[in-house]
Amino acid sequence: DSKPGILDDSDGPRMEVSRGNANDGGIEYGRLPFHRGGRDEFGDEENLAVAIAVNDVDSTFIPSAIQYDPDKKPPIYQNRRFRLYMCSGFVLLIMITLAVSFAVSRNVGSTSNSNNIQSSLRTDSPTFSPTLSPTTANFQGIIGEISKLTDVALFNDINTPQGKAFKWIHDDDPRQLSARDDFLLQRYALVVMYYSLQENGPWATCGEEDNSHQNSTLCDGRKRIFPSGVDEVVYEVVPDEVKWLSAEHECNWFGVYCDLDDSVVIIEIIDNNLVGTLPRELSTLTFLEYFRISFNGLRGPLPVWFSECRQLRDIELHFNQFTGPIPEAIYDRADFERINLGGNMLSGTISTRIGELINLKGFFLHENAFSETIPTEIGLLSPDTLAYTWWHQNTFSGTLPTEIGNLNKLREFWFFNMGLSGNIPTEIGLLYDVEFLRLESNKFSGKIPEEIYNNVRLTNLYLSNNFLTGTLSSNVKKLVDIKEISMKTNFLTGPIPDDFSNLNSLDMLWLHYNNFKGPVPSSVCTLTFLSLTDLHADCLKGGNLPARNECTCCTVCCESIPGGLCYLMN
Structure with missing residues (x-):
C-alpha cells in the first residue's frame, strides 16, 4: 500500500517533458499543481505520527573499529x-x-x-636612401608585409613599379603608415597600379603631376560621356577630385570607391591615358567588386588573378590592347555579373566552360579576333539573367547554335559580322524579351523564320547583308514596337507587304538591293507622315532595266542592278 505523504508512480498526474515543455494538459511550464506532502494534499493530517515496524534481526555488516590518534600526523x-x-x-x-x-x-x-x-636590399650603389634606418622594426615590418605580395627583387629595384611604390610608401607618403596598419597593402597595391600604368607618360587627369587645381591635393577629373547622335569623344569635367599619391586616404583618390570599412570596392578610371600591364598586387583587394578601366591602353594577357578576387562581380576592360585567349580561370567564378572584353586584340576559341557563368547579366566579346565555332554551351550562359550579349566583329565560323533559344531573358543580341552561315534557327523566336536583334553581315541563307515575328518586343531588327531568300511574311505586323528594320542586300522576292503600314513606331525601313517586285504600297507611304523618316527601296531604273519598286515617298532610291548607286530623293 502507498503511504500518506509519499508520491508513488500512481499518485497524482504524470508529467512528460518534450523540448522543455510539459505535455499534460493540466500542467503548465513543467510545474506540478500541488506541493508534495503539504497541506494542500492532506489537510490537517500532516501532523499525525506514523509508526514504522522495525525488524528484530539486523543483517547490516559493521566493520571493526579502528583506534584514532588525533595527535598523529600522516607522512x-x-x-x-x-x-x-x-x-x-x-x-x-x-x-x-x-x-x-x-x-x-x-x-x-x-x-x-x-x-x-x-x-638582398643592399646594392653596390643604393637606389634610394630610406628616411628611416633599415634596422628599425617598422622598416622590417613593412618589408615583411609587402613581401607577401611582391618578390623582394622587384621592390628592391627602383626602376620597377613595385620599387617605386615601396619607396613612396616608406619615404614619401605623408601618411607614413606603420607595418601594422590594416590598409598598408591596400595603399601599396594602388600605388603599384599607378606606377604600372604610366608607360605613355602621366595620366590625363588626377595623377601625381596634375596641377589643374589651385589646391595641390585636388584635381579636375573628367568623365567620358556618350551623348546620342554625337560621334566624337565628349568629356564631362568632374571638379574637386583628389589626386593619386596625395596625403588623403586612398579611398578618396579619383576613381576609387570604398565601403564603410574603407576597403576598396570599386576602381573606375575611364579614358585617362592609363597605359601598361595590370599588376598582380591588385589581387590583395579582396573586397573589390567593380573593376572598370575601359578606353585606355592596358596591354598583355588578361590577368589570371581576377578569379582570386572573390567579391569581384564586374570586369569592364573594353577598348584596351589585351591579347591572347580568355584564361580558363575566369570560368572558375560563377558569380560574375558583367564581363566586357570588347574592343581588344583577344584571340583563340571560346571555351565550352562558358556555360559555367550562370549569373551574368552582360557578356561582351565584340571586336576581337576570336575564331572557330560558337560552343553549344552558350545556351547555358546565364539563361535566367543574361540580358545583353555582344559578339560581333569576330572571325567565327559555323552556324548559330539552336541553344540560343534558352536565353529567353535577352534584350540585346548582337551577332553581326561574324562569318556565321546556315539557316537562322527557328529557336530565335524564343527570345521573347529581345529588343535589339542584329544578325547582319553574316552568311545566313534560307528563309527568314516565321518564329522571328514572335519576338513582339523588338525595336530594332537587322538582317541585311546575308543570303536570305523567300518572301516577307505578313506576320511582320506583329512587331508593333519596331522602330528600325534593315533587310537590304539579300535575295528576298515577292511583293513588299502593306502590313508594314501597321507599324506606327517605324522610323527606318531599308529594303533596297533585293529582288522585290511591285511598288512600295501607298499605305506604307502614309507612315512618312507619322514616324517613317528613312525609307530605302530599289526605285530607280538600272541601265535599261526598269525600277523594281516604284515609290513616291522613299527618302533614298537605289538603282535596280547589282551594285547600283543610291540617291537621296527630295
Whole structure:
C-alpha cells in the first residue's frame, strides 16, 4: 500500500517533458499543481505520527573499529596538498624550459631572415636612401608585409613599379603608415597600379603631376560621356577630385570607391591615358567588386588573378590592347555579373566552360579576333539573367547554335559580322524579351523564320547583308514596337507587304538591293507622315532595266542592278 505523504508512480498526474515543455494538459511550464506532502494534499493530517515496524534481526555488516590518534600526523608524501604543489611545480618547470628554448631558436631564425632580406636590399650603389634606418622594426615590418605580395627583387629595384611604390610608401607618403596598419597593402597595391600604368607618360587627369587645381591635393577629373547622335569623344569635367599619391586616404583618390570599412570596392578610371600591364598586387583587394578601366591602353594577357578576387562581380576592360585567349580561370567564378572584353586584340576559341557563368547579366566579346565555332554551351550562359550579349566583329565560323533559344531573358543580341552561315534557327523566336536583334553581315541563307515575328518586343531588327531568300511574311505586323528594320542586300522576292503600314513606331525601313517586285504600297507611304523618316527601296531604273519598286515617298532610291548607286530623293 502507498503511504500518506509519499508520491508513488500512481499518485497524482504524470508529467512528460518534450523540448522543455510539459505535455499534460493540466500542467503548465513543467510545474506540478500541488506541493508534495503539504497541506494542500492532506489537510490537517500532516501532523499525525506514523509508526514504522522495525525488524528484530539486523543483517547490516559493521566493520571493526579502528583506534584514532588525533595527535598523529600522516607522512608528508601522503598529504594531498603537498602532492598537488609538487605536480604543479614540475609542470611549471617544463613550461619555462620549453618557452626559453623556443625564444632562443626564434631569435636565431629571425636574425638570419633579417640578415638575408637586408642583404638582398643592399646594392653596390643604393637606389634610394630610406628616411628611416633599415634596422628599425617598422622598416622590417613593412618589408615583411609587402613581401607577401611582391618578390623582394622587384621592390628592391627602383626602376620597377613595385620599387617605386615601396619607396613612396616608406619615404614619401605623408601618411607614413606603420607595418601594422590594416590598409598598408591596400595603399601599396594602388600605388603599384599607378606606377604600372604610366608607360605613355602621366595620366590625363588626377595623377601625381596634375596641377589643374589651385589646391595641390585636388584635381579636375573628367568623365567620358556618350551623348546620342554625337560621334566624337565628349568629356564631362568632374571638379574637386583628389589626386593619386596625395596625403588623403586612398579611398578618396579619383576613381576609387570604398565601403564603410574603407576597403576598396570599386576602381573606375575611364579614358585617362592609363597605359601598361595590370599588376598582380591588385589581387590583395579582396573586397573589390567593380573593376572598370575601359578606353585606355592596358596591354598583355588578361590577368589570371581576377578569379582570386572573390567579391569581384564586374570586369569592364573594353577598348584596351589585351591579347591572347580568355584564361580558363575566369570560368572558375560563377558569380560574375558583367564581363566586357570588347574592343581588344583577344584571340583563340571560346571555351565550352562558358556555360559555367550562370549569373551574368552582360557578356561582351565584340571586336576581337576570336575564331572557330560558337560552343553549344552558350545556351547555358546565364539563361535566367543574361540580358545583353555582344559578339560581333569576330572571325567565327559555323552556324548559330539552336541553344540560343534558352536565353529567353535577352534584350540585346548582337551577332553581326561574324562569318556565321546556315539557316537562322527557328529557336530565335524564343527570345521573347529581345529588343535589339542584329544578325547582319553574316552568311545566313534560307528563309527568314516565321518564329522571328514572335519576338513582339523588338525595336530594332537587322538582317541585311546575308543570303536570305523567300518572301516577307505578313506576320511582320506583329512587331508593333519596331522602330528600325534593315533587310537590304539579300535575295528576298515577292511583293513588299502593306502590313508594314501597321507599324506606327517605324522610323527606318531599308529594303533596297533585293529582288522585290511591285511598288512600295501607298499605305506604307502614309507612315512618312507619322514616324517613317528613312525609307530605302530599289526605285530607280538600272541601265535599261526598269525600277523594281516604284515609290513616291522613299527618302533614298537605289538603282535596280547589282551594285547600283543610291540617291537621296527630295
